[in-house]
Amino acid sequence: MCYDVKASLEAQLKRAKRLGDWSAVEEIMERLVPDTDLPIHHASGFSHPEMLIYTDKDPEFPVVATWGLIPHWVSDEEQMKKTWNNTLNARGETIFKKPSFKQAAKNNRCLIYIDGFYEHHHYNKATYPFYIYRKDKEPIVLAGLWNEWKNPDKGIFTSFTIVTTVANGLLSKIHNNPKLKVPRMPLILTEETEEKWLNPITEDSEIYQIENLIESYPESLLSYHTVSRLRGKEYLGNIEEISNEFVYEELVFE
DNA sequence: CCAGACGTTGTT
DNA sequence: GTCTGG
DNA sequence: CCAGACGTTGTT
DNA sequence: GTCTGG
Numbered sequence: 047m048c049y050d051v052k053a054s055l056e057a058q059l060k061r062a063k064r065l066g067d068w069s070a071v072e073e074i075m076e077r078l079v080p081d082t083d084l085p086i087h088h089a090s091g092f093s094h095p096e097m098l099i100y101t102d103k104d105p106e107f108p109v110v111a112t113w114g115l116i117p118h119w120v121s122d123e124e125q126m127k128k129t130w131n132n133t134l135n136a137r138g139e140t141i142f143k144k145p146s147f148k149q150a151a152k153n154n155r156c157l158i159y160i161d162g163f164y165e166h167h168h169y170n171k172a173t174y175p176f177y178i179y180r181k182d183k184e185p186i187v188l189a190g191l192w193n194e195w196k197n198p199d200k201g202i203f204t205s206f207t208i209v210t211t212v213a214n215g216l217l218s219k220i221h222n223n224p225k226l227k228v229p230r231m232p233l234i235l236t237e238e239t240e241e242k243w244l245n246p247i248t249e250d251s252e253i254y255q256i257e258n259l260i261e262s263y264p265e266s267l268l269s270y271h272t273v274s275r276l277r278g279k280e281y282l283g284n285i286e287e288i289s290n291e292f293v294y295e296e297l298v299f300e
Numbered sequence: 301c302c303a304g305a306c307g308t309t310g311t312t
Numbered sequence: 313g314t315c316t317g318g
Numbered sequence: 319c320c321a322g323a324c325g326t327t328g329t330t
Numbered sequence: 331g332t333c334t335g336g
Contacts (some may be wrong), residue, residue: 049319060306092336132307145306168312277320
């Protein structure tokens with residue numbers, strides 16, 4: 047799963063900057079970034095932050111979107127708020143089958159550039175948040191689905207969800223779920239697969255080309271450490287230090 | 301057929 | 313809009 | 319997902 | 331133990 051992320055301005059803009067179109071970057075800074083919650087040192091999906099996503103419609107120039115996909119059939123704002131806490135993630139195995147995701151899976155895929163994400167580990171009846179990031183400190187590219195929903199009161203509402211897959215060894219351990227159902231992790235793309243994720247498909251027979259991209263990311267490329275609380279009264283909020291290592295003396299992890 | 305849901309996570 | 317449960 | 323509430327009365 | 335809110 048993936049319910050907590052860090053998304054700095056630098057990470058979010060990495061894709062827009064890679065081609066060296068500085069006027070585009072300037073436009074993003076002036077016109078889009080003020081409508082976002084950036085920089086996000088930590089945000090929970092349940093707070094439905096506004097972020098930049100790169101869609102298949104314009105892969106180099108991002109749009110502002112809210113985390114928590116609103117399916118096309120949602121009719122009003124009340125129904126929307128019942129739905130969007132349940133569509134923060136989308137199971138990769140079923141995105142082409144579920145009514146909430148199938149249209150977006152076929153026609154509206156996107157990338158979300160983040161610094162890293164947070165997961166909770168359970169030990170001795172307590173909960174310990176971990177921050178997970180790439181060993182090389184480069185941004186993590188997540189696979190997403192996005193959508194434009196017509197809010198009858200307020201116009202077009204752009205939202206997205208993060209696709210998940212089975213967890214690798216490291217994330218299974220952080221989740222320390224010993225059995226039965228396989229733990230989950232977000233779908234992290236590589237330089238090759240991120241372009242394929244945005245590649246349009248027209249026929250149902252091409253769905254497998256997208257499904258083939260859904261696999262867990264090698265744990266050898268990831269690093270991690272514990273951080274201070276991300277929930278409840280001890281939560282420090284969206285401050286820069288929130289992703290810094292915070293050692294819990296009582297926690298034994300290894 | 302109609303009514304009602306439509307979704308995710310893990311159970312150290 | 314489309315699928316599932318009764 | 320985790321943290322925190324989990325109830326009643328009448329009304330600032 | 332289980333539901334709700336964020």
